Amino acid sequence: MxxxxxxxxxxxxxxxxxxxxxxxxxxxxxxxxxAGAAMLVAxxxxxxxxxxxxQRLGIGVxxxxxxxxxxxxxxxxxxxxxxxxxxxxxxAVLVDDSASMSYQHAGxxxxxxxxxxxxxDAFAELADDFDVELFRFSERATPxxxxxxxxxxxxxxxxxxxLDQVLQRSAQNPLGAVLVLSDxxxxxxxxxxxxxxxxxxxxVHTVGLGRERIPxxxxxxxxxxxxxxxxxxxxxxxxxxxxxxxxxARIKVSRDQELLAVREVAxxxxxxxxxxxxxxxxxxxxxxxxxxxxxxxxxxxxxxNTLTRMLEVAEQTRRVLYIEGEPRWEYKFLRRAVxxxxxxxxxxxxxxxxxxYYRQGIASAEELEGGFPADAETLFAxxxxxxxxxxxxxxxxxxxGLIRDFVAxxxxxxxxxxxxxxxxxxxxxxxxxxxVLPAALPAAERESFSRQRWPVVRTPVGRSSxxxxxxxxPATDDExxxxxxxxxxxxxxxxxxxxxxxxxxxxVDGAPQPLLVEQPYGRGRALILATGGTWRxxxxxxxxxxxxxxxxxxxxxxxxSEAREQFELDVSSEGGELxxxxxxxxxxxxxxxxxxxxxxxxxxxISRVSLTPLPGEPGVYRGSVPISGDGPHxxxxxxxxxxxxxxxxxxxxxxxxxxxxxxxxxxxxxxVTLAQNRTGLEAISAATGGRYFTxxxxxxxxxxxxxxxxxxxxxxxLPVWDAPLLLLLLVLVKAAEWLLRRRWAxx
Amino acid sequence: xxxxxxxxxxxxxxxxxxxPAAPAADAEFVFARVAFTTNQLRGGNRRSSLWRTDYPDAxxxxxxxxxxxxxxxxxxxxxxxxxxxxxxxDYPWLYAVEVGGWHLDLDxxxxxREYLLRGGFLMVDDFHGSLEWxxxxxxxxxxxxxxxxxxxxxDDPVLHVFYDLDQRIQIPGIMPLRSGRTWEQDGFEPHWxxxxxxxxxxxxxxxFNMDMGDAWEHADWPEYPEPMTxxxxxxxxxxxxxxxxx
Numbered sequence: 001m002x003x004x005x006x007x008x009x010x011x012x013x014x015x016x017x018x019x020x021x022x023x024x025x026x027x028x029x030x031x032x033x034x035a036g037a038a039m040l041v042a043x044x045x046x047x048x049x050x051x052x053x054x055q056r057l058g059i060g061v062x063x064x065x066x067x068x069x070x071x072x073x074x075x076x077x078x079x080x081x082x083x084x085x086x087x088x089x090x091x092a093v094l095v096d097d098s099a100s101m102s103y104q105h106a107g108x109x110x111x112x113x114x115x116x117x118x119x120x121d122a123f124a125e126l127a128d129d130f131d132v133e134l135f136r137f138s139e140r141a142t143p144x145x146x147x148x149x150x151x152x153x154x155x156x157x158x159x160x161x162x163l164d165q166v167l168q169r170s171a172q173n174p175l176g177a178v179l180v181l182s183d184x185x186x187x188x189x190x191x192x193x194x195x196x197x198x199x200x201x202x203x204v205h206t207v208g209l210g211r212e213r214i215p216x217x218x219x220x221x222x223x224x225x226x227x228x229x230x231x232x233x234x235x236x237x238x239x240x241x242x243x244x245x246x247x248x249a250r251i252k253v254s255r256d257q258e259l260l261a262v263r264e265v266a267x268x269x270x271x272x273x274x275x276x277x278x279x280x281x282x283x284x285x286x287x288x289x290x291x292x293x294x295x296x297x298x299x300x301x302x303x304x305n306t307l308t309r310m311l312e313v314a315e316q317t318r319r320v321l322y323i324e325g326e327p328r329w330e331y332k333f334l335r336r337a338v339x340x341x342x343x344x345x346x347x348x349x350x351x352x353x354x355x356x357y358y359r360q361g362i363a364s365a366e367e368l369e370g371g372f373p374a375d376a377e378t379l380f381a382x383x384x385x386x387x388x389x390x391x392x393x394x395x396x397x398x399x400x401g402l403i404r405d406f407v408a409x410x411x412x413x414x415x416x417x418x419x420x421x422x423x424x425x426x427x428x429x430x431x432x433x434x435x436v437l438p439a440a441l442p443a444a445e446r447e448s449f450s451r452q453r454w455p456v457v458r459t460p461v462g463r464s465s466x467x468x469x470x471x472x473x474p475a476t477d478d479e480x481x482x483x484x485x486x487x488x489x490x491x492x493x494x495x496x497x498x499x500x501x502x503x504x505x506x507x508v509d510g511a512p513q514p515l516l517v518e519q520p521y522g523r524g525r526a527l528i529l530a531t532g533g534t535w536r537x538x539x540x541x542x543x544x545x546x547x548x549x550x551x552x553x554x555x556x557x558x559x560x561s562e563a564r565e566q567f568e569l570d571v572s573s574e575g576g577e578l579x580x581x582x583x584x585x586x587x588x589x590x591x592x593x594x595x596x597x598x599x600x601x602x603x604x605x606i607s608r609v610s611l612t613p614l615p616g617e618p619g620v621y622r623g624s625v626p627i628s629g630d631g632p633h634x635x636x637x638x639x640x641x642x643x644x645x646x647x648x649x650x651x652x653x654x655x656x657x658x659x660x661x662x663x664x665x666x667x668x669x670x671x672v673t674l675a676q677n678r679t680g681l682e683a684i685s686a687a688t689g690g691r692y693f694t695x696x697x698x699x700x701x702x703x704x705x706x707x708x709x710x711x712x713x714x715x716x717x718l719p720v721w722d723a724p725l726l727l728l729l730l731v732l733v734k735a736a737e738w739l740l741r742r743r744w745a746x747x
Numbered sequence: 748x749x750x751x752x753x754x755x756x757x758x759x760x761x762x763x764x765x766x767p768a769a770p771a772a773d774a775e776f777v778f779a780r781v782a783f784t785t786n787q788l789r790g791g792n793r794r795s796s797l798w799r800t801d802y803p804d805a806x807x808x809x810x811x812x813x814x815x816x817x818x819x820x821x822x823x824x825x826x827x828x829x830x831x832x833x834x835x836x837d838y839p840w841l842y843a844v845e846v847g848g849w850h851l852d853l854d855x856x857x858x859x860r861e862y863l864l865r866g867g868f869l870m871v872d873d874f875h876g877s878l879e880w881x882x883x884x885x886x887x888x889x890x891x892x893x894x895x896x897x898x899x900x901x902d903d904p905v906l907h908v909f910y911d912l913d914q915r916i917q918i919p920g921i922m923p924l925r926s927g928r929t930w931e932q933d934g935f936e937p938h939w940x941x942x943x944x945x946x947x948x949x950x951x952x953x954x955f956n957m958d959m960g961d962a963w964e965h966a967d968w969p970e971y972p973e974p975m976t977x978x979x980x981x982x983x984x985x986x987x988x989x990x991x992x993x
Contacts, residue, residue: 326818327991328775329839333866335992339946352909352988353817360992420775420820451773488837532775535866539836543864 005725008079008718011691011704016079021717029071036067050746062737069730073721082713083129083706089176089713091130091705092166093118095150096159096182096209098138102152103210103301103674110209111152114181117207117698118147125702130176137162139576155666156576159186160197163684167200176713177203177690177705183210184677203690205705206681207698213271214675215244218296219304221272221673225289226561227568227660229313230343233557235279236466239291242304242673243267250294253279255287278466286661287311288632301674310632310661315342318383318560322348323372325390325421329488333535334386335360337552344556347382351390372399376588379403380410383563384556389419389532392431400432407436408522410589413559418491418530424448429494436526438501438519440494448493453486453536454506456515462503467558470550480547485540488533493517506531524562529555564589569599569637569658573627576666582611582621582637582658591619601625603633603664611637627664635660774822776813776987778806779838781869782829783855788882789848797845800873801960802827806842809963812980813987817909830855830862839867840990844960846871847879849886856889863890863942863950868990870983871951873920873958876932880955887951891942896953899939905949905989906939910981915939918975918982920958921965930956948993952986959983 002010020026040063044056051059095118101110117123126132135141138154141162159182169175184206197204221240229235241249247267253260260279267273281287293305324331331350338344347361349368359368372395373379379402392400406412414436416423425448428434429441442448458481462468471477490506493514504516518527538548566589570581580599584592597611605628611621627633637658682692691704720726780802785795806825813821828834830851835841835858843849851859863869874883887896899905906912917937919929934956942951962979965971 326775326820327988328820329991332839332991332993336866350992351818356909358908358988358992535839536837539839539862539865539867540833541865543861 005723005728007720007723009700009703011700012079012081012718016081016718018720019078019080021076021078021719022074024075026075029075032071033064033068036071037064040064040067051744055740055744055746058740059737062733062740066730066733066737069726069733073726073730076719076721079718079720081716081718083716088174089130090169090173091126091132091176092135092169092178093132094135094137094141094162094166094178094180094182095147096138096157096180096185097136097150097152098154098157098185098187099152100157100183100185100674101150101209105211109152110183111150113209113695114150115147117181117695121699121702123701126179126705129702129706135162135166141165156187157182157185159184159680160684163197163204167197167202167204175202177205178688179701179705180204180206180681180684181209182206182681183674184208184679184681185673186677186680197684198687198689200688202688203705204684204688205690205693205701206685207693207695207701208676208678208681209695210674210676212676212678213244214301214673216296216298217301217304217674218243218247218249218267218293218299219301219673220291220293220307221304223289223291223307223309225309225311228316229281229311230316230318230557231282231284231313232341232343233281234466234469234554235281235311237277237279237289237291239275239277241265241267241273241275241293242271243273244271245269247296249275249296251275251277252292252294253277254290254292255281260289276464276466278469278472280472281311281313284313284315286632286634287313288663304673306665308663308665310663312659312661317343317345318557318563319345319347319381320384320386320556320560321368321373321379321382322346322386322388323390324348324350324388325394325419325426326388327352328389328419328532329535330417330419330532331388333538333548334552337538337549338556340549341553341557344553344560346556351394373402374399376402376405379406380412380587380589382406382412383560384413384415386415386417386556386559387422388417389422390426391421392427392433395431397432403433404436407524407526411523411562411564413524413562414521414526415555415559416526416528417532418449418489418528419532420449422449422532423491423493423528423530425491436521437497437528438499438517438526439496439514439528442492442494449489449491451489451533452508453488453533454490454508455486456484457481457505457507457512459502459505459512461501462516465503467554468503468551469554470547484547485536487515487531488536489531490515490533491530493528493530504529523564525559527555527559565658567637567639567658569635569660571633571635571660571662573633573662573664576627578625578627578633578635578662578664580609580611580621580623580625580635580637584619584621584639593618593620597621597637597639599623599635599637601628601633601635603627603631604629627666630664630666632661632663635662772822772824772826775820776840776991777822777838778810778825779835779841780806780825780827781841781843782827783843783849783851785848786850786882786886788878789845791850795848797848798827798843800844801964802844805844805960805964808966809980809983812963812966813984816980817984817988819987819991830858833858835859835862836865836867840987841867841869843869843871844873846886847874847876847882849883851886851889853889856886860890864944867950868986869951870954870986872954873960875930875934875956875958877934878932879934883953883955887942894942896940896942899941899949899952903941903949904993905941905952905985907985908988908992909985912978912981912985914978916975916978918954918957918959918962918979920961921968921971924971931958949989954982 040060044060048056095114134144136144136150139156139158219242221242224238249265249267251263261277263277265275288308288310290308295302295305335346338346350358352358407414424442425444427444458468470480497519500517500519502514502517505512506515516529518525566585568583572579586592593613599609599611601607607625609623609625611623614620614622685692782798785792785797789797810821810823813819917929923931937957938955940953940955941949944950959979959982962976966976
């Protein structure tokens with residue numbers, strides 16, 4: 001349409017520069033229009049006695065418009081555009097040759113569509129203007145002679161890297177444009193940013209292949225697991241199910257050939273649903289957990305129905321500092337509840353008299369000798385903090401600031417308990433730590449703590465939380481909670497913070513009140529348990545009943561689960577490459593950078609890679625290495641200098657290596673989702689000045705791509721004075737005047 | 748089994764066998780005294796008042812000391828209960844006196860065993876000599892047929908949790924003291940003994956051949972030696988803080 005009325009496509013108008021080709025001065029045109037306008041006015045005054053003033057004005061405006069239009073056309077408006085010089089430029093055509101391009105729909109693969117496009121008229125037009133170079137790409141771009149070399153079998157598609165590789169050719173060849181035909185699935189690390197691609201100033205045009213939504217494809221998008229798990233802990237896995245609208249899904253989790261869990265899920269609207277699964281894992285060592293999704297009807301992409309993740313169950317001891325302001329039963333029974341847990345060390349500081357503290361669980365005579373820690377190095381040696389019935393005023397501002405940093409930066413957990421000197425009555429609501437807490441607290445003057453016994457109920461959030469799961473069978477779990485004895489006391493809270501979740505309520509006179517609430521804060525989390533009376537569970541239930549012990553073990557484990565380690569290693573595998581990221585901190589959890597570290601990767605072969613400090617990110621090291629093959633891989637990073645004899649300037653906190661494990665499945669990489677990544681393709685085109693095409697709109701390829709400013713171009717003048725739209729406008733103006741005169745009967 | 752008859756006053760007649768009504772305690776720690784029937788040694792009386800010995804002045808004085816010297820939120824009055832009721836599980840610290848003459852039926856013995864193993868603590872006091880020891884052990888064997896009674900070693904935390912109690916001095920009752928003695932019957936040597944659970948926690952503290960209850964009760968008597976009262980307070984506070992921390 002635009003091509004007809006304005007003679008040229010929209011892209012030509014967008015890229016071209018409008019100018020007057022007559023060479024006559026503009027002032028002359030303006031003078032002519034001005035003179036014409038004066039004559040029109042004079043004529044209307046002299047001969048327009050049969051028109052009223054409004055009619056004169058209307059006729060005058062229309063005549064002036066016609067005059068201005070004619071004068072403008074006489075000055076020959078034209079477009080100046082840069083066009084490739086035929087035969088002087090190269091057009092690089094990149095065809096995605098990864099496995100996803102073989103995916104068929106309606107009997108045709110995406111590569112079949114490519115062959116049709118490149119064999120069509122639009123592409124033939126391009127061949128007139130450009131010297132076309134054909135590439136296939138998967139992990140990298142490779143020149144090919146013709147389309148018969150496309151097989152669609154590779155397990156990776158490194159789109160941005162391949163593009164960068166081709167764009168670099170512009171340094172030697174006059175590269176006029178790049179055309180990419182792909183489904184946009186990029187499995188490689190995004191190590192080439194859009195900004196890097198745009199620096200070549202060569203337009204990258206993209207043709208998106210494949211459907212943008214594939215309703216029949218159900219898949220596992222991701223599985224989130226903890227970095228490491230202590231023996232006896234419950235594993236809570238978070239799965240992301242990729243789907244298109246409502247569907248039924250059945251998920252199985254297995255270890256080797258052993259089935260661990262099965263869950264059926266009803267998927268709702270939307271395209272991604274998170275599902276949590278609790279898994280019984282206890283044995284030490286590395287476990288390869290396979291998450292499988294039973295294929296739905298017509299699900300032809302089975303590669304994304306299975307995902308295997310590695311998880312290490314390892315002995316790890318979390319240290320929790322518990323400060324209590326008065327001897328009370330909760331203190332005693334809490335200590336007893338976790339004493340048999342090898343994964344928890346409870347170090348406590350109990351104020352037994354106004355001037356005397358009693359320490360328990362200390363590792364040495366010096367530990368906590370001076371009371372609650374007053375420096376980061378000492379406090380951050382713990383993974384969690386429990387504050388009991390003790391006033392906020394017992395801590396100085398520096399200590400309160402350290403506790404806040406402990407949660408926000410160290411990633412530690414903070415738990416405040418109810419008590420006559422705790423929470424609101426302890427002045428915590430007005431302390432500088434109030435912002436960390438998941439709830440506002442009543443004023444210190446208000447009697448918010450009472451020794452009345454109320455029953456406990458789980459909230460819906462609590463029922464779905466592994467922290468409060470005591471049995472795999474939901475009915476049994478409910479029964480265990482419903483039959484709990486009442487708490488010995490309860491303390492009222494204020495309004496919950498927006499990010500807070502309530503896991504437990506107490507039922508006070510029939511109305512639920514929040515008992516256990518939590519919220520994330522920085523890298524850690526903060527919890528409130530508004531009672532000091534869970535000890536009644538232990539004393540009121542039979543000796544063999546473990547609910548009280550389980551509650552506290554799970555609570556303290558959850559409290560410390562986000563705590564960071566001083567030396568951490570994260571690995572991710574994409575596109576056949578393993579990316580490693582390590583973070584190193586000193587005892588005060590300040591980042592430490594120095595000489596490169598070394599990591600050893602053990603898979604089907606053993607390789608070593610250097611991890612170098614990342615500029616601008618203190619304490620962060622990065623490295624990458626090709627993956628040797630499918631299957632489990634184990635990585636160990638050491639705080640040792642790579643070069644022998646060189647002392648690393650690292651205040652290495654521990655000689656303990658950082659470990660990680662991953663499972664590489666190359667086929668799955670390419671097929672996590674088969675839907676076209678239109679957004680990614682559009683972003684590439686937008687960043688480079690190119691254009692995204694659907695396969696239906698690909699007939700405009702020739703016109704758009706030829707109008708490039710890159711490579712060797714020639715400026716072409718395109719007349720627009722004879723554009724049908726302009727001529728039509730002139731006719732319409734004259735016709736309007738005629739119609740008005742006729743209506744007013746003044747012809 | 749003793750019939751629990753509730754009265755309306757906690758300051759009851761010392762000779763009464765009735766159990767005072769439970770106070771509406773708004774405190775973390777309530778001194779809970781065990782009421783019991785007597786064994787054959789003390790007549791097998793189902794309505795004995797033996798358990799009331801030193802009651803209620805002993806706990807009143809002792810609790811005053813606890814409130815003054817520690818951060819324990821202690822009820823000033825105390826409470827009396829029997830082991831025939833599950834109410835006992837709401838009081839993790841118990842006190843029993845004159846246990847040389849105590850009798851527990853099988854149900855009470857089972858409940859006390861369960862109570863102690865769940866985490867409860869019992870301090871027994873004021874019994875003397877070999878005859879009363881045998882009476883005490885006869886009943887204790889119903890509670891713990893297979894757990895030994897051991898002397899509390901000097902380095903046990905119960906002797907250091909608040910005060911360092913390195914002096915083992917016999918704390919006498921008021922009656923022998925008036926006769927110029929510190930012992931009763933053939934109980935010449937004081938013994939601090941206990942029964943421990945499988946984790947080494949002291950569940951039952953046994954004050955044998957001594958009378959801390961009298962030392963508490965007569966804290967305001969000029970005739971009773973103040974150092975003995977002070978020592979009894981210290982032992983009592985250590986027992987209490989141990990029970991609240993272990």
